Amino acid sequence: MDLSVQQLRMLREVSIRGTIAAAADGLGYTPSAVSQQLGGIEKSTGIAVLERVGRNVQLTDEGRELVRHAEMVIRHLEQAEVALERMQTEATGRLEIAVMESVANSMLGPLIVELTARHPALDVRTREAFGEDPTLLVRNGEVDACFTVDHPAAPMARREGLDYVGLFRDWFRLALPEQLARDREVGPIEDIAGFADERWIAPPWDDRCGRVVIQSCRLAGFEPDIAHSIDDYPASLELVAAGIGVALVPDLALRYVPESVRIVNPAVPICRTVDLAVRASSRDRPAIAALLDVAAAVVARSGLDHD
Amino acid sequence: MDLSVQQLRMLREVSIRGTIAAAADGLGYTPSAVSQQLGGIEKSTGIAVLERVGRNVQLTDEGRELVRHAEMVIRHLEQAEVALERMQTEATGRLEIAVMESVANSMLGPLIVELTARHPALDVRTREAFGEDPTLLVRNGEVDACFTVDHPAAPMARREGLDYVGLFRDWFRLALPEQLARDREVGPIEDIAGFADERWIAPPWDDRCGRVVIQSCRLAGFEPDIAHSIDDYPASLELVAAGIGVALVPDLALRYVPESVRIVNPAVPICRTVDLAVRASSRDRPAIAALLDVAAAVVARSGLDHD
């Protein structure tokens, strides 16, 4: 059996207006059409939804139950149409963001709060991208946006079809053990070449964050001795605090600086950039425009170095 | 614009399988059919739900949003079909009972509890029939069942097309002021003719409950002096307790008998009958059968005089 929406619509109209003739009139058909469609329900299901009483018809229990379901079907169908229309002009629909780069998670909360406050009709969701490349998820449409981190010193390949919208710059600082800083009488700005002989703590070399350290050191004229390969900046800071080595750490990772760690600025500034990646084809969608808008506002309010 | 379920089904299949060719294969159509249907969405709505990327297609944001709504529509459509099928063999669907005759309200609670316990898929509801004739509501299909009270001494007109299923008999007792009972030295069984000269308390004469009192008195050979016309049995009992008059009160109204009221049995038994009225056409529906079944069980368990 296979119920059609047309059949449900007619049945519902009969349920409202009472007679087939009135339903036909209301729907702009002839009674014959309605009668045939409703007869089709019984023919295909084997279940009578109408019964004649006097010269009128009346819904059976099954018919009334079917009307209740019909209401749902028709309502969802109408909702689908209005949702489609509204998406063109208003920030509505679902907006899913892949989160992975921990760098942006600090602004994720304020972003969602303000986004839903400004656009209540927007269904904002996040999704953890376990291991997967979040830009690929954006590209494939599984999510609508993701944060990306790029290092000008070791730029990543940008995926075709995506727009990368700059949010802010995150500056690297040189983290030194307090004892070392005192011994060397370091100032607020230091050439990292001065620490060429120290042991370095850096993310793994196969990570873009790791390569930027190596690149920066080579640019300063030396090859760093990366004695400890750690992906986690807070953990790196703990090692620095323990006097085990020196590290380059971005501002965003410096919210909690352990004691006995001295932070100084590299003479040659090093930064990474944080972007929002969205499909180029979806940039004119109001919901995406709202996302970029609010993200920029959150960056400005956070006092970050907006791009 | 007018989206069809077929279009939504095809769009959803494309969203699942990735390509139009695969979707067509999955649905048993040619790619041409799917392509035309999906093209129809854009033609009718003016909104592109697909975009070509390479030699494949990809859903736009609007397309993905539409798929989410499509899932709902299709799911409800399937649910409508299974609900229809299940109603034939199981006690499912909505079962609405009109409540008005307060007589049956004492068994309404246990009835609903046991009905939902035995048939969890049944959606049992009640509806107050303000002023309307509840049997008319049943006849019109606005509800599925209602309780009715009939008096063999003054039988009501039974509505055509409805089945009245007897539940139990409710016996009338004679309520006397204790002082009067003591003065007259009444026994456990008394001919009501002995109280022909007393003032009577009874429901209004235009009520069937009122007429049964007059009928019974006439049967006993006298015309009662109905000094107080009250529709409410508890209130009547209070008047009896105050020594204002005598009354005929059914058992169901005697759950709380005030002090200084003596209850005796009429020599000629008087009763009213409580029935469940359902549409004759719905008696073979499992849900209705379950209702009648459980109602009978509740009556038996309550120790009522089942019919």
Added chain:
DNA sequence: GCCCACCCATCAGTCCAGCTGATCGATTCA
């Protein structure tokens, strides 16, 4: 009590939506 009005079911006929099959342009892979 009869007749007319009304309602619904059915049937033949028409029309259009939706499918198939073929063709073509575009893209990817070897």
Added chain:
DNA sequence: TGAATCGATCAGCTGGACTGATGGGTGGGC
């Protein structure tokens, strides 16, 4: 560059859906 695959489009056909006419059945009015 050639072969394969994908999607869009077009012509053509089929079946579903609606119209209009007919007939059975019921209810209200004179």
